[in-house]
Amino acid sequence: MVYRLGIDIGGTSAKLGIVDGDFKVVKSAKAATKGISADEIIESIAAAARPLLAEYEVASVGIGSPGRVVRETGVVERCGNLPFDHYPVAGNISRALSLPALIDNDANCALIGERAAGVLRGLQNALIITLGTGIGGAILIHGRVYRGHNNRAGELGHFCMDLNGEECECGLRGCFEMQGSATALIKLTAEYAAQNPGSVLARECGERISGRTAFEAARKGCPVAKALLDEYGRRLALGLDSLCYVFQPQMIAVSGGISREGENLIEYITPHRVADNPVKTSSLQGEGGLIGAALLGTEYAV
Numbered sequence: 192m193v194y195r196l197g198i199d200i201g202g203t204s205a206k207l208g209i210v211d212g213d214f215k216v217v218k219s220a221k222a223a224t225k226g227i228s229a230d231e232i233i234e235s236i237a238a239a240a241r242p243l244l245a246e247y248e249v250a251s252v253g254i255g256s257p258g259r260v261v262r263e264t265g266v267v268e269r270c271g272n273l274p275f276d277h278y279p280v281a282g283n284i285s286r287a288l289s290l291p292a293l294i295d296n297d298a299n300c301a302l303i304g305e306r307a308a309g310v311l312r313g314l315q316n317a318l319i320i321t322l323g324t325g326i327g328g329a330i331l332i333h334g335r336v337y338r339g340h341n342n343r344a345g346e347l348g349h350f351c352m353d354l355n356g357e358e359c360e361c362g363l364r365g366c367f368e369m370q371g372s373a374t375a376l377i378k379l380t381a382e383y384a385a386q387n388p389g390s391v392l393a394r395e396c397g398e399r400i401s402g403r404t405a406f407e408a409a410r411k412g413c414p415v416a417k418a419l420l421d422e423y424g425r426r427l428a429l430g431l432d433s434l435c436y437v438f439q440p441q442m443i444a445v446s447g448g449i450s451r452e453g454e455n456l457i458e459y460i461t462p463h464r465v466a467d468n469p470v471k472t473s474s475l476q477g478e479g480g481l482i483g484a485a486l487l488g489t490e491y492a493v
């Protein structure tokens with residue numbers, strides 16, 4: 192059996208995992224990344240990796256990182272929530288572990304993982320979108336990850352859905368991510384709860400609102416929660432259908448925390464859809480990016 196080490200770097204922590212030839216994570220670990228320097232992040236990851244590498248002989252190390260990643264040089268040019276500024280992440284991890292290491296953007300890794308072992312298994316033309324703080328994405332065309340001329344393609348959360356919408360940090364207005372991200376759902380939840388103070392939704396909101404709050408209230412039969420999820424589903428359908436018309440994918444996979452709702456989420460989107468390309472929630476959940484990272488350098492990651 193061939194084992195590979197995958198590392199999925201996030202703003203709070205990095206997930207590490209030994210992935211076997213059947214794409215299963217057989218052993219995992221976590222490393223802190225928040226509030227420390229780039230060099231300290233590398234040391235934190237290396238310290239978490241060493242016990243895994245003592246137990247398993249790995250063929251390769253692959254890293255998924257948010258931000259602008261230059262695969263060829265292993266450098267992360269810029270990253271919103273990590274202190275990587277033209278920083279050689281892959282080179283430094285490689286040196287710390289005395290193993291060759293490859294790196295790619297985390298959304299591309301999620302696509303690679305989902306295509307090898309998840310809901311996009313075996314497909315040639317597909318998209319993945321991640322509903323989180325923003326909306327991330329990656330594009331598979333004719334079996335290859337499409338990266339654009341500068342490695343920056345796949346910003347599937349940044350196209351205009353509202354001409355008069357608020358200005359987005361990308362420079363456009365009313366972007367899909369401002370309508371459809373988990374942040375947008377939380378904002379919508381707060382608005383509906385404030386307008387309906389006696390509702391189950393308002394009670395569910397309590398101290399803290401998350402992307403799951405509205406789903407919890409809807410499960411308890413709350414009509415206000417159902418109406419807000421219907422609105423959120425309408426927005427997602429508009430964005431996803433727009434992407435379908437541009438790319439005509441065999442499927443769009445939806446990942447991120449909200450996608451754990453599975454069919455529950457899809458049910459709110461479906462009534463508003465106009466394109467017939469299937470949309471499904473990720474089947475690997477949090478592990479897709481890790482598995483995809485582990486597959487960098489293999490035939491699954493072209």
Ligand SMILES: [Zn+2]
Pocket residue numbers: 348349350359360361362363364366
């Ligand atoms: Zn934008």
